[in-house]
Amino acid sequence: MEIYIWAFVVGGLICVVGQLLMDVGKFTPAHTMSILVVAGAVLDGFGLYEPLIDFAGAGATVPITSFGNALVHGALAEAEKTGIIGILTGIFEVTSAGISAAIIFGFLAALLFRPKG
Amino acid sequence: MSNKKKKKLTPVQQEYHSFAKAREPRRPVLLNCILAFLAGGTICLFGQFISDFFLWNFDFTEKTAGNPTIAVLIIISVILTALGVYDHIAQWAGAGTAVPVTGFANSIASAAMEHRTEGFVLGVGGKMFKLAGSVIVFGVFSAFVVALIRTVITMLGGA
Numbered sequence: 001m002e003i004y005i006w007a008f009v010v011g012g013l014i015c016v017v018g019q020l021l022m023d024v025g026k027f028t029p030a031h032t033m034s035i036l037v038v039a040g041a042v043l044d045g046f047g048l049y050e051p052l053i054d055f056a057g058a059g060a061t062v063p064i065t066s067f068g069n070a071l072v073h074g075a076l077a078e079a080e081k082t083g084i085i086g087i088l089t090g091i092f093e094v095t096s097a098g099i100s101a102a103i104i105f106g107f108l109a110a111l112l113f114r115p116k117g
Numbered sequence: 118m119s120n121k122k123k124k125k126l127t128p129v130q131q132e133y134h135s136f137a138k139a140r141e142p143r144r145p146v147l148l149n150c151i152l153a154f155l156a157g158g159t160i161c162l163f164g165q166f167i168s169d170f171f172l173w174n175f176d177f178t179e180k181t182a183g184n185p186t187i188a189v190l191i192i193i194s195v196i197l198t199a200l201g202v203y204d205h206i207a208q209w210a211g212a213g214t215a216v217p218v219t220g221f222a223n224s225i226a227s228a229a230m231e232h233r234t235e236g237f238v239l240g241v242g243g244k245m246f247k248l249a250g251s252v253i254v255f256g257v258f259s260a261f262v263v264a265l266i267r268t269v270i271t272m273l274g275g276a
Binding site: 002003004007008009010011012013014015016017018019020021022023029030031032033034037040041042044045053055056057058059061062063064065066067068071072074075077079080084085086087089091094097098100101102103105106107108110112114115117 | 144155157165168185192193201211220222226227229230233255264265268271
C-alpha cells in the first residue's frame, strides 16, 4: 500500500523539478526533458537510481529520468556479458518497449487521426 | 538577458527591454508546481496500478513489469493525444504531463499527426522526433559515456 503513496509523491516531485526548470530556469520543454534524461543516466552511473525505483516503484520508472537510467542499465548489463562492445549492442535493450511503442502508435495515430484544435 | 548581450543594445533598446520585462505576466511558479505535482503524481500512481496489474495477473517480476507498464501508458497517451484530450490536460498540468513517459509519447504522436500534411516520408517519418529526438540523442550519448566509464572502472578492477 505504501508504494502507491511513494509512487505519487516521488513522481510528483520529479515533475516539480521539471516545472521549476521550465518556470525558473526558463528552459524550453525539450531542454527540460533532455536535462532530466541526462540526470537519470548520471544518477544511475552513481548507482542512485535503482534504490529510488525500489523505494517508489512507478514514481521513479514512469518519469523520463528512468529512460536515461534504463539506457545505462541495458548498456552495462550487455557490457558485463560481451565486453566493451556490449555498450553499443545493449544500450536500447531495456528501452526498446518504450521507443517502439511510441513510434508504432504515433505512426498509427498519424494514419488514423487529424490533429484537433 | 546576460550583461554581455545587454551592452550591444542601444539605450532605446535597453529601455524597451526593461519596459517589456516589467509588463511580462509573472509566472505563477508555486501554483504551476502544485499542479505539476498533482498531475505527475497521478500519472505515476496510475502507472503503479498498471504495473501491479501485470505483476498479479501475468507472469512478470517486479523488474520486468516496468516495460509493459510503460508500453500501456504510451498507448493511452497516444490515444488521448489523437482525441485532442492530452493537450487540454497539458495546458494546466505543465511539466506534470511533460516529464512522465506519457509526455514523450505525446510529443511523438502530436508531431506525427501535425506534419502529416507534408507527406508520410518527409512529414510523418521525418518530423516525428522533432521534440523527442533531443531526448533520445542526449539520453543515448550520456548513457554511453556513463556506461563506458563504469565498464572501464570495472575492467581496471575497481568497484
